[in-house]
Amino acid sequence: xxxxxxxxxxxxxxxxxxxxxxxxxxxxxxxxxxxxxxxxxxxxxxxxxxxxxxxxxxxxxxxxxxxxxxxxxxxxxxxxxxxxxxxxxxxxxxxxxxxxxxxxxxxxxxxxxxxxxxxxxxxxxxxxxxxxxxxxxxxxxxxxxxxxxxxxxxxxxxxxxxxxxxxxxxxxxxxxxxxxxxxxx
Numbered sequence: 422x423x424x425x426x427x428x429x430x431x432x433x434x435x436x437x438x439x440x441x442x443x444x445x446x447x448x449x450x451x452x453x454x455x456x457x458x459x460x461x462x463x464x465x466x467x468x469x470x471x472x473x474x475x476x477x478x479x480x481x482x483x484x485x486x487x488x489x490x491x492x493x494x495x496x497x498x499x500x501x502x503x504x505x506x507x508x509x510x511x512x513x514x515x516x517x518x519x520x521x522x523x524x525x526x527x528x529x530x531x532x533x534x535x536x537x538x539x540x541x542x543x544x545x546x547x548x549x550x551x552x553x554x555x556x557x558x559x560x561x562x563x564x565x566x567x568x569x570x571x572x573x574x575x576x577x578x579x580x581x582x583x584x585x586x587x588x589x590x591x592x593x594x595x596x597x598x599x600x601x602x603x604x605x606x
Contacts, residue, residue: 425524425558428483432465434518435487439463442512460547463509464490473555478523479562482555487528489513489550490536497546506533506548513552520556528552 425431432450439448447453447462454464466488473482491505510533517525529552536547 424560425520425556427558428467428470428485428556431485431487431518431554431556432467434520435489436465438516438518439465439489439509439512443508460492461494462492463505464488464492466490468551473557476523476557476561478557480524480557480559482557484553484555486551486553490547491550492547495546500545502546502548503533503535506550509533509550513550523561524557526555528554 425434436448436450439446443463448465449462450465454460454462467485468488469486471484471486473484475482489506489509491502491509493501493505510531513528513531515527517527531550531552533548533550536544536549
């Protein structure tokens with residue numbers, strides 16, 4: 422996927438990466454696990470979506486809280502789910518899920534814990550790996566992603582602080598020499 426345009430695309434991107442890493446396990450969202458009594462596998466959920474700081478290129482940022490619920494077969498070797506959760510943590514630690522850095526920061530606040538059943542007991546066959554990851558959606562809003570708009574956008578003529586003006590050659594701004602330079606004020 423080359424360009425994320427909405428947060429709902431994130432679970433699909435993560436799911437594709439998890440399917441490649443764990444081909445023997447069922448990976449999916451709540452729809453993939455609702456029709457069957459068998460809950461073994463990795464369930465991907467987006468728990469929260471909050472605003473993030475825009476990227477340098479002007480893209481809108483969404484800080485998404487993601488949960489990966491790892492469930493092993495009941496009666497498995499003790500702490501198999503813990504081991505699976507550890508492998509998920511290792512995978513998520515430095516993963517952008519195949520997206521470019523301009524669209525995706527590395528995950529933060531990664532944590533794994535056993536699931537709590539509806540009662541006070543703990544389900545050690547199910548562990549949940551949670552993390553927050555910021556995604557930058559849509560196209561770049563700036564003409565120059567480095568943060569400096571093209572010189573024709575900042576041309577000034579007669580800045581009162583001559584020391585703050587960088588001279589421009591006539592051909593760079595196309596204004597027949599009427600513009601003296603770019604003000605750095």
